[in-house]
Amino acid sequence: MHEALRPAAVPYYEDPSPGSGALPPRAWWSTSDARYVSLNGAWRFRLSETADAHGDDFARPEFDATRWDLLPVPAHWPLQGHGSPAYTNVVYPFPVDPPRVPTENPTGDHRRSFDLPDDWPGGAALLRFDGVESCARVWLNGAELGTFKGSRLPVEFEVGELLRPRGNVLAVRVHQWSSGSYLEDQDMWWLPGIFREVTLIERPEGSVADFFVHADYDHVTGAGTLRVDCEPGGSVSVPELGLDLATGESATVPVEPWSAEIPRLYDAELATEGERIPLRVGFRTVAVEDGVFKVNGRRILLRGVNRHEFHPDHGRVLDLETMRQDLVLMKRHNINAVRTSHYPPHPAFLDLCDELGMWIVDECDLETHGFEVIGWRGNPVDDERWTPALLDRAARMVERDKNHPSVVMWSLGNECGTGRGLSAMASWIRDRDPDRPIHYEGDPSCADTDVYSRMYADHAEVALIGRRTELPLPDAESDAKRRSLPFILCEYAHAMGNGPGGLSEYQRLFETHERCQGGFVWEWIDHGLRQRTRAGVEFFAYGGDFGEELHDGNFVCDGLVFPDRTPSPGLIEYKKVIEPVRIDGDGAAGIVRVTNGYDFADLSPLSFRWTYEVEGDAVDSGDLEVPALAPGATAELKLPRVPGGGSGTPAGEGEAWWTVRAALADDTGWAPAGHEVAWGQFAAAASTTTAPRTSAASTSAAPTSAAPTEAPHTKTPRRAEGGVVLLGPGTFDAATGALRYLDHFQIAGAPRLDVWRAPTDNDAGSGRHPDLQLDRRWREAGLHRMRHRLDGVAIGADALTVTTRVAPAAGDIGLRTVFTWTATDDRLRLTVDVTPEGDWTVPLPRIGLRLGVCGSLDGVEWFGGGPGEAYPDTRAASRIGRYTSTVDALQTPYVRPQENGARADVRWVRLRREDGQGLLITGDPDFWFAARRWTGEQLDTAEHTYDLTPSETIWLNLDHGQQGIGSGSCGPGALPQHWLTAAPATFSFTFGALETT
Numbered sequence: 003m004h005e006a007l008r009p010a011a012v013p014y015y016e017d018p019s020p021g022s023g024a025l026p027p028r029a030w031w032s033t034s035d036a037r038y039v040s041l042n043g044a045w046r047f048r049l050s051e052t053a054d055a056h057g058d059d060f061a062r063p064e065f066d067a068t069r070w071d072l073l074p075v076p077a078h079w080p081l082q083g084h085g086s087p088a089y090t091n092v093v094y095p096f097p098v099d100p101p102r103v104p105t106e107n108p109t110g111d112h113r114r115s116f117d118l119p120d121d122w123p124g125g126a127a128l129l130r131f132d133g134v135e136s137c138a139r140v141w142l143n144g145a146e147l148g149t150f151k152g153s154r155l156p157v158e159f160e161v162g163e164l165l166r167p168r169g170n171v172l173a174v175r176v177h178q179w180s181s182g183s184y185l186e187d188q189d190m191w192w193l194p195g196i197f198r199e200v201t202l203i204e205r206p207e208g209s210v211a212d213f214f215v216h217a218d219y220d221h222v223t224g225a226g227t228l229r230v231d232c233e234p235g236g237s238v239s240v241p242e243l244g245l246d247l248a249t250g251e252s253a254t255v256p257v258e259p260w261s262a263e264i265p266r267l268y269d270a271e272l273a274t275e276g277e278r279i280p281l282r283v284g285f286r287t288v289a290v291e292d293g294v295f296k297v298n299g300r301r302i303l304l305r306g307v308n309r310h311e312f313h314p315d316h317g318r319v320l321d322l323e324t325m326r327q328d329l330v331l332m333k334r335h336n337i338n339a340v341r342t343s344h345y346p347p348h349p350a351f352l353d354l355c356d357e358l359g360m361w362i363v364d365e366c367d368l369e370t371h372g373f374e375v376i377g378w379r380g381n382p383v384d385d386e387r388w389t390p391a392l393l394d395r396a397a398r399m400v401e402r403d404k405n406h407p408s409v410v411m412w413s414l415g416n417e418c419g420t421g422r423g424l425s426a427m428a429s430w431i432r433d434r435d436p437d438r439p440i441h442y443e444g445d446p447s448c449a450d451t452d453v454y455s456r457m458y459a460d461h462a463e464v465a466l467i468g469r470r471t472e473l474p475l476p477d478a479e480s481d482a483k484r485r486s487l488p489f490i491l492c493e494y495a496h497a498m499g500n501g502p503g504g505l506s507e508y509q510r511l512f513e514t515h516e517r518c519q520g521g522f523v524w525e526w527i528d529h530g531l532r533q534r535t536r537a538g539v540e541f542f543a544y545g546g547d548f549g550e551e552l553h554d555g556n557f558v559c560d561g562l563v564f565p566d567r568t569p570s571p572g573l574i575e576y577k578k579v580i581e582p583v584r585i586d587g588d589g590a591a592g593i594v595r596v597t598n599g600y601d602f603a604d605l606s607p608l609s610f611r612w613t614y615e616v617e618g619d620a621v622d623s624g625d626l627e628v629p630a631l632a633p634g635a636t637a638e639l640k641l642p643r644v645p646g647g648g649s650g651t652p653a654g655e656g657e658a659w660w661t662v663r664a665a666l667a668d669d670t671g672w673a674p675a676g677h678e679v680a681w682g683q684f685a686a687a688a689s690t691t692t693a694p695r696t697s698a699a700s701t702s703a704a705p706t707s708a709a710p711t712e713a714p715h716t717k718t719p720r721r722a723e724g725g726v727v728l729l730g731p732g733t734f735d736a737a738t739g740a741l742r743y744l745d746h747f748q749i750a751g752a753p754r755l756d757v758w759r760a761p762t763d764n765d766a767g768s769g770r771h772p773d774l775q776l777d778r779r780w781r782e783a784g785l786h787r788m789r790h791r792l793d794g795v796a797i798g799a800d801a802l803t804v805t806t807r808v809a810p811a812a813g814d815i816g817l818r819t820v821f822t823w824t825a826t827d828d829r830l831r832l833t834v835d836v837t838p839e840g841d842w843t844v845p846l847p848r849i850g851l852r853l854g855v856c857g858s859l860d861g862v863e864w865f866g867g868g869p870g871e872a873y874p875d876t877r878a879a880s881r882i883g884r885y886t887s888t889v890d891a892l893q894t895p896y897v898r899p900q901e902n903g904a905r906a907d908v909r910w911v912r913l914r915r916e917d918g919q920g921l922l923i924t925g926d927p928d929f930w931f932a933a934r935r936w937t938g939e940q941l942d943t944a945e946h947t948y949d950l951t952p953s954e955t956i957w958l959n960l961d962h963g964q965q966g967i968g969s970g971s972c973g974p975g976a977l978p979q980h981w982l983t984a985a986p987a988t989f990s991f992t993f994g995a996l997e998t999t
């Protein structure tokens with residue numbers, strides 16, 4: 003063979019080894035009395051298209067890089083104007099030929115110089131990288147330190163002897179693609195760069211090389227046992243406990259335990275000859291006992307989320323403020339657990355979890371999901387050549403994070419199939435840290451794990467698992483082992499777009515079956531990248547927006563918070579579903595029941611208040627004395643007497659409701675006093691259903707536009723000049739029966755039957771369950787292009803009757819619809835009768851009326867469910883009350899536009915202009931209400947928020963029914979009880995103008 007054609011030895015970035023030159027991994031700590039120099043800041047940067055476009059010249063101290071661009075560190079260079087981000091979920095965006103990577107391998111050369119502080123003592127020092135994606139080669143002052151992979155794990159090099167007081171030059175070459183990329187196929191943006199801190203750390207003689215805090219809690223005796231292993235030896239003091247110990251020595255004393263609910267930490271200090279490190283020690287013991295996952299002897303319930311690290315402008319570069327913001331938001335929404343999907347988070351995040359209280363499943367930086375596409379052939383986790391890399395990753399995670407009480411489980415990684423490499427990781431971890439259980443979801447036999455974990459199992463299967471009656475594994479021994487394990491859903495309830503639905507039903511299973519210990523919603527945040535259109539309109543970009551050849555679209559936006567961390571309705575729903583205090587009652591009996599659903603805390607940190615509302619007006623309110631119930635305990639309390647009636651008796655006209663709220667009595671580290679934790683609502687004894695009051699709150703001038711109808715209104719439909727029919731306050735087109743005016747308000751779009759909704763991501767479903775691809779099935783049935791055939795307009799003695807058949811072209815299904823209009827003096831009443839015809843094999847997206855009104859009627863007030871959006875299976879957080887809003891504020895800006903903004907159980911709604919005039923719509927029965935400045939069809943075609951252009955008309959949807967939401971974008975669909983099957987339906991509305999006197 004010709005010399006030049008012989009394949010070269012595999013370069014370091016393709017070699018499956020973890021790298022060379024790094025120090026052994028060890029614990030991470032944020033401060034000590036040793037000095038450090040942050041090397042964050044402005045670096046010089048050069049991007050090349052290939053790994054070897056340039057030699058190593060740039061690493062020489064004398065190299066002149068002053069003409070290179072400046073780049074902040076930490077950062078991902080594609081988010082700083084160099085190259086582009088790219089998103090794929092499962093597939094690798096390069097040919098799968100491990101460990102080889104493409105020739106097109108964006109490579110960023112980073113370079114900076116730095117001086118040492120004047121008082122820098124000299125001697126040993128470390129250079130630490132907390133995170134570099136995906137492979138780096140490092141030089142200091144021209145000397146090569148080594149290479150490394152493992153993007154979200156730290157690496158350290160000994161550099162003391164290379165340092166000089168002034169003009170040190172650090173050069174780092176970072177390759178986007180490396181053998182490591184095969185191990186980092188997580189569902190997220192591919193974002194190369196030095197994305198976490200770079201630090202130079204002094205290592206004085208006798209300083210701490212590594213330490214391991216063992217702080218157990220014995221729930222029987224109430225004693226904590228502390229032992230700190232340290233290299234080299236030294237001492238540990240915990241002043242509050244009167245402890246002063248040699249390292250390696252243990253002591254047992256009475257303590258208050260640490261838990262996610264009561265994160266009790268003791269300040270301590272570890273001292274060796276050369277270093278003092280402040281510690282925060284939390285005593286707790288984690289165990290799997292009798293098939294149950296316990297902390298401090300008690301079963302815990304995980305109310306969790308999967309958290310990726312994400313910022314809409316900076317990608318996976320997170321500052322402390324953002325990390326704290328995530329935790330504060332989680333705590334405020336009753337979340338108590340995080341799975342660090344799918345890599346160890348920034349190390350400081352775990353300090354915050356210790357402090358604020360959070361159960362952490364710490365997951366290794368490992369996913370090889372793209373091998374599934376090729377039948378798992380060549381999967382690195384089952385190929386010994388990769389085992390050193392896997393063990394390196396396990397060790398770097400465990401060593402870094404082992405001292406956090408918040409970390410209660412290690413996870414081997416995500417979606418790697420099965421293989422010997424995983425077993426090797428598990429046995430290394432077990433040996434190093436026998437005190438924490440091991441998690442991994444991808445192996446159904448649970449060979450290496452202490453918990454049975456699944457993703458997206460449906461409710462029925464979870465119920466079977468809860469009873470330990472799930473289908474058996476083929477191997478009896480594995481089956482017996484798995485059946486004995488506690489169960490968690492490491493992912494469930496796919497929070498993509500509108501949803502997830504079905505949370506309440508899952509929660510009920512977790513609360514019913516001891517074995518089902520909760521789960522982690524997928525996922526915390528939408529990874530939408532903030533961009534602007536040419537016209538300057540801000541939006542969040544998703545897969546495909548950067549011209550990627552392969553991508554998975556908006557599957558990257560499936561979080562409970564929007565990219566800018568605004569809570570989505572899904573988070574509000576989750577907060578309610580997982581609330582740690584249950585409040586319900588019986589208005590007739592005048593009783594409220596309060597149950598403590600915490601695992602450790604009593605109710606003393608909470609204060610309770612009741613409110614008594616009639617038609618949404620607070621009539622009275624007061625404090626409710628609730629005893630400091632122990633976890634699991636329930637108290638039944640008497641409701642107070644309210645004015646105008648006895649206990650539980652409504653005062654005044656209208657529907658009466660009790661609402662009882664539990665709020666923080668005092669400030670905490672995550673919310674101020676008064677923050678609402680839980681609530682319950684129940685109807686008062688005998689509600690008087692009254693006609694809603696029609697008077698507008700503001701009084702103002704008389705009608706401005708001339709009404710075509712003249713008072714007094716007629717209760718009998720009669721033809722009038724101009725081809726119209728007059729009935730009550732309505733003016734109809736005599737030929738079509740279409741409502742043209744209501745009082746003096748022009749009706750831009752006459753009411754008609756509407757069954758279409760802009761499909762949600764969950765309606766779109768996934769490839770796994772074709773039946774749940776409702777979007778496709780609806781379009782195949784033609785529900786997005788229904789035609790309205792007018793079959794007759796009948797002017798009767800007291801009613802105007804309009805008959806239509808609403809049906810799509812090409813098929814024989816249809817909805818025969820009869821509109822019956824009647825009038826009282828000042829109101830119009832419409833009764834709609836719908837009869838399906840033909841063989842309906844798909845559910846209806848919605849069923850109700852759509853009508854268009856003038857865009858100036860944009861003030862909205864309603865009595866019903868609110869304040870936020872709700873759908874049949876996402877309505878737990880919707881509470882009955884009177885709410886005001888605007889049409890614009892009713893919209894939920896999902897990153898990819900889709901059906902949104904419905905309010906549940908609406909009794910009546912008022913739409914008001916600025917001058918106070920407006921319309922009143924009352925439902926019989928209650929209805930789903932939505933209003934927007936575009937039609938459902940326009941919402942359907944929009945791909946980004948900027949595609950939605952407001953029109954002159956406000957479109958109202960007054961729905962009798964809505965299809966449930968479910969979690970079909972990556973899991974089960976809506977439960978059967980939330981399906982909107984085509985069936986005969988009758989519903990009514992009354993319409994009138996608001997009185998303005």
Ligand code: GAL
Nearest residue numbers: 091189416417493524560972
């Ligand atoms: C899971 C995976 C997650 C994410 C999710 C769908 O299979 O573990 O990383 O891709 O599906 O959003």
